Amino acid sequence: xxxxxxxxxxxxxxxxxxxxxxxxxxxxxxxxxxxxxxxxxxxxxxxxxxxxxxxxxxxxxxxxxxxxxxxxxxxxxxxxxxxxxxxxxxxxxxxxxxxxxxxxxxxxxxxxxxxxxxxxxxxxxxxxxxxxxxxxxxxxxxxxxxxxxxxxxxxxxxxxxxxxxxxxxxxxxxxxxxxxxxxxxxxxxxxxxxxxxxxxxxxxxxxxxxxxxxxxxxxxxxxxxxxxxxxxxxxxxxxxxxxxxxxxxxxxxxxxxxxxxxxxxxxxxxxxxxxxxxxxxxxxxxxxxxxxxxxxxxxxxxxxxxxxxxxxxxxxxxxxxxxxxxxxxxxxxxxxxxxxxxxxxxxxxxxxxxxxxxxxxxxxxxxxxxxxxxxxxxxxxxxxxxxxxxxxxxxxxxxxx
Amino acid sequence: xxxxxxxxxxxxxxxxxxxxxxxxxxxxxxxxxxxxxxxxxxxxxxxxxxxxxxxxxxxxx
Numbered sequence: 001x002x003x004x005x006x007x008x009x010x011x012x013x014x015x016x017x018x019x020x021x022x023x024x025x026x027x028x029x030x031x032x033x034x035x036x037x038x039x040x041x042x043x044x045x046x047x048x049x050x051x052x053x054x055x056x057x058x059x060x061x062x063x064x065x066x067x068x069x070x071x072x073x074x075x076x077x078x079x080x081x082x083x084x085x086x087x088x089x090x091x092x093x094x095x096x097x098x099x100x101x102x103x104x105x106x107x108x109x110x111x112x113x114x115x116x117x118x119x120x121x122x123x124x125x126x127x128x129x130x131x132x133x134x135x136x137x138x139x140x141x142x143x144x145x146x147x148x149x150x151x152x153x154x155x156x157x158x159x160x161x162x163x164x165x166x167x168x169x170x171x172x173x174x175x176x177x178x179x180x181x182x183x184x185x186x187x188x189x190x191x192x193x194x195x196x197x198x199x200x201x202x203x204x205x206x207x208x209x210x211x212x213x214x215x216x217x218x219x220x221x222x223x224x225x226x227x228x229x230x231x232x233x234x235x236x237x238x239x240x241x242x243x244x245x246x247x248x249x250x251x252x253x254x255x256x257x258x259x260x261x262x263x264x265x266x267x268x269x270x271x272x273x274x275x276x277x278x279x280x281x282x283x284x285x286x287x288x289x290x291x292x293x294x295x296x297x298x299x300x301x302x303x304x305x306x307x308x309x310x311x312x313x314x315x316x317x318x319x320x321x322x323x324x325x326x327x328x329x330x331x332x333x334x335x336x337x338x339x340x341x342x343x344x345x346x347x348x349x350x351x352x353x354x355x356x357x358x359x360x361x362x363x364x365x366x367x368x369x370x371x372x373x374x375x376x377x378x379x380x381x382x383x384x385x386x387x388x389x390x391x392x393x394x395x396x397x398x399x400x401x
Numbered sequence: 402x403x404x405x406x407x408x409x410x411x412x413x414x415x416x417x418x419x420x421x422x423x424x425x426x427x428x429x430x431x432x433x434x435x436x437x438x439x440x441x442x443x444x445x446x447x448x449x450x451x452x453x454x455x456x457x458x459x460x461x462x
Contacts, residue, residue, distance in 0.1 A: 334456050338449065341407070345445050348414055352438045355421040357431040367428045374427045390428060 046117050053113045062088070062123070063108045063131055069101055081109060081123070092125025098208075098245035099143030101128070106135040110205055127205050129241050136237045140244045143271060147246075152253045153274045159258045161278050162226040164291050167194040169218040169225035169257065171211060174199040178233045178264065178283040185284045190291035196225055202232035207242035212251040219256050227290065228257045230272065231283045234264035243270035252276050262286035361392035407448045414441040 040048065064081040071077050077094050079101070080087045090111060101107070108131045111123035130139035147153060168186075172178050174197060186193055198217060200210035211230065218228055230252065232240075242248055243263055252259050253275040261273045262280035273279035280286035353359070361367070368375040369388040375381060385400045405413075417438040421431060 331456070331460060334459070338452055338456060341452070342449055344411070345442070345449060348418060348445075349442055351418050352414075352421070352435065352442060355418065355431075355438075356435050357428055358435075369428075 043117065046115050049115050053115070057113055059110055059112050059126065060123070061108060061110050063106065064088075066101060066103050066105045066107055069103055077125075081107065089120070089122040090125055091122045092128070095247075096125050096127055098129050098241070098247075099139055099249075100146055100246075101130070101139065102142065105130055105138055106132040127208070129205075129245070131238055131241070133237055136241060136244070140271060143244065143246055143249070144274075147249060147253075147271065147275070152249070157253070157277075159277045161258060161260060161290060164190060165193065165226035167196065167223075167225040168290065169228040170195050170197045171200055171214040171218070171228060171230045172197075172232055172283070173202045176202065176233060178202075178231045178262075181233075182229065182231060182283040182287050185287035186291060189287065189293045191294065193291060194225075196221075203235065203239045203242060208245050208247050211242060211248050215251040215255050215259075224257050226257070228255055228259045229262065229286050229290070230259065230276070231262040231280075231286055232264065233283065240270055243272040248272050249275045260286055260289065358392060361390070366391045405444075407445065410441055410445050410448065414438060414445065417441065 038044075038048075062081055064083050067080040067082050067087065069077070069079040071094060075093055077092055077097065079090050081090055082088070090109060092111070107128050109123065109128050110126045112126065113121070114124050115121050130136045144153075151157070170179070170182065172182070179197070183195060186195065196218070198214040200214050201207045202211075215228065215230070218224060232243075234240075240263055243261070249271045252261060252272050258278070259276040260278045260280060261270070261276035262283055262285060263270050263273060264282040269279065278289065280289050357367075367390040369390060370380065370385060375387065381387070381400050383400055387398050387400060389396045389398055417434050420426070421434050421438065426434070
């Protein structure tokens with residue numbers, strides 16, 4: 001007799017015919033109850049065994065090598081998981097796979113052990129992920145090739161990121177440094193951005209379905225965010241495995257909201273990043289890509305303001321100079337017309353002076369007036385005529401001889 | 402009386418000068434025209450002096 005779990009034990013007896021029979025009993029409150037000898041029908045045995053398995057190992061996690069991989073009708077998958085000395089059959093649906101798989105790959109499966117009434121023992125798969133550098137790489141390569149063929153990573157699919165979005169959907173673990181970094185940088189650079197956070201596991205068994213659900217949830221919102229940020233910090237290849245699974249990659253590619261995937265690691269790019277509209281190297285980098293730095297923007301605005309001011313001043317100065325030139329031109333015209341008028345006047349003055357009758361008299365000329373006016377000819381004079389001689393300083397009366 | 406323009410004064414002076422140059426004048430007419438010409442000259446000089454002052458004023462602005 002031995003105990004294999006604290007609440008569960010079994011006995012092994014040999015009966016008279018030498019047949020070994022298992023006795024199964026349950027411990028309850030320290031007292032053994034319901035212990036009896038049982039002779040099973042095959043169906044009972046299957047039922048009891050399954051109950052026992054369900055109780056003892058509702059779910060097991062096994063790492064091993066894949067062998068005998070077979071897919072039936074595009075839906076069911078069968079394979080063996082093995083090591084050097086053992087091999088166990090597994091059964092599940094293709095939807096549980098991280099992507100295409102092939103023999104020799106190391107995988108970690110989560111499954112429930114079951115004895116099928118007809119088809120013997122198998123592990124009913126719940127999830128399958130590739131593990132170990134080599135297998136992860138191989139799985140990733142296979143999936144990459146498959147999805148590339150479908151055009152999931154095409155550049156033409158990429159949508160631009162919104163500039164300074166007002167609402168961002170953030171899919172990451174709420175506990176993580178990635179979350180804190182992203183929000184911190186976002187607020188430092190811009191601020192006032194509404195971040196709708198969906199808390200997910202970013203590694204482990206739960207991560208795949210969490211992330212897929214989160215992307216679908218964000219997409220069905222009545223007022224969805226302008227961009228989805230799916231992020232986590234760096235980690236080992238195993239830690240990041242969820243971001244290389246077909247389910248997550250397809251969910252990212254199918255999102256109607258533009259996606260930004262930032263997985264903090266240096267060397268390889270995960271397939272989710274390839275499927276995203278934009279990738280960033282770290283959560284902080286994602287925030288930098290999405291919003292401008294307000295200090296920088298203020299500087300840019302202030303620079304623009306200054307050059308605008310300078311441009312306006314230059315225009316005003318130009319106008320002033322032109323006006324000044326015009327006004328000088330007008331002054332020149334004015335002065336020129338003044339000079340012309342003065343010259344005309346001075347010529348007229350000289351002419352008038354030359355015509356001054358008094359000036360001629362002063363020079364010794366005299367005017368002789370007769371009865372009928374000025375005498376211009378000797379012929380109009382005869383002896384005995386009385387005449388009046390006008391000189392510059394007076395008149396003299398005379399008679400012609 | 403409406404103040405005459407520079408142009409009108411100038412035209413009158415031209416007429417006076419033209420008459421003075423014609424031969425058909427007696428001394429009294431000539432003296433009268435000469436006086437008229439002189440007063441026109443004074444008026445024109447006044448006009449020009451004003452214009453000059455205004456130009457100087459504008460220049461200073």
